[in-house]
Amino acid sequence: MRFPFLLSIALLTLPGCGNHAETSSLAVPAAAVQGQSPGEKRAARNPSIAYEHSLHLDVHEDKIGSVYEAVQAACREATADQCVLLESRLDTGNHASATLRLRARPTGIEKLLTLLSIQGGVTHISRTAEDLAQPMADHSRKLAMLHDYRSRLEVLRVRAGSNIDSLIRINKELAQVQNDIEALDGEIARLRQRVETEILNVHLDAVHHRSFMRPLSQALANFTSHLSEGLSSAITGLAYVIPWSIMLFVFAWGAGKLWGRSKRARARHDLGREDR
Template sequence: MACARRQKRKGGKSTAFHRWQLARPPGIRSIVAALGKQATVTNQSTSAEDLAQPIADAGKKLAMLRDYRARLEALRERAGSDVDALIKVNRELAQVQSELESSAGEQAYLLQRVQTELLTVSIGSQEHQAFWKPVSQALAEFGDNLSRGIATAITATAFLLPWGVLLLALLWLGRKLRLRPRWPWRRNGNS
């Protein structure tokens, strides 16, 4: 099983390639050795999962199911002509056989995981930019940036226009209220 993902940051500054591959341990060693010849290995780590107990449990379950199946087959031989007993024993045998196959598959999967390793390879490169590279990039993106700036200004105007009208109305109302005389006797200069 292999999976690959390519990643590129804006402006072409950095490119990274990741690959996950399942292989047998000798395959892992040969891949790491080949990569070490082509570039510098900067980090290498190993992790492991202990599967001894799940494998032992699966083995015990398989042995128990095989023993139970053998007893059911012996019971089926003794049932003879009792149809009702034969039906019950055969139904139980089918159930046990299904569990036996499921457990055998689980144990095979666990054994395959023990014999298989997961390799994660991350390869990255850093490009060095020339002095004029950012300037030429900005010039190339000028039209796009200009259209985005105009669109942002239009959107801001659409949001601010109703608030501006409301603010002007409040200022006008406040000015009208302030210019109106409050006390009639102060208008004539009398206190």
């Protein structure tokens, strides 16, 4: 946030700011708690807590694709729970697996967890919580100050009258303040959405439900490719071995020649000594 000379002028008459803005835009009405499920009541009792769940499910490898589609279909149908698919990935290769990342209201997350729990064995489940009270309070306080500053700038613009130079600078500052207000409004909306909804990360894998014949069939299916890779590696290795073999042969042949000459020279020397 920029604070030029106009801000200094406005702050001279600015009364002490209270914390009334902190409870305005991010508070949950008490009447909305009535008739809610335990998950929604939990979120209402903790209006500044953002929850994120992680679920690992062991599913038969032939059913990973169907469970993956079922979760997406359930999310599409949960419009009342504001369910949104944030990320998805499906791997149907040698090791089938899938991951999904969803966002929904607490009731929608509970429905998805119930749906997933009957699709396979739960191998891991966890929940993390993030307290967003401080950033929510900071943004609300900054937004209240910006609104007050904009009001004072508008008063200054009226007082400026026909002073063109002052009007230009005031309008420029008003445009900057408006941009700051819109940015903070967007951030507050993101935080509000984060505490009113929850994140669910789903990991589908076939750890204990993998077919006995699948590794064998995969090995047979990959036999020709592995054979070609082995032959190519052998040929590549041979290309490296041949030059070294030639060099070693030449070295051994030369060393043998030198050894033979040295041996014959010593023999002649010994014979000469015997003759003397």
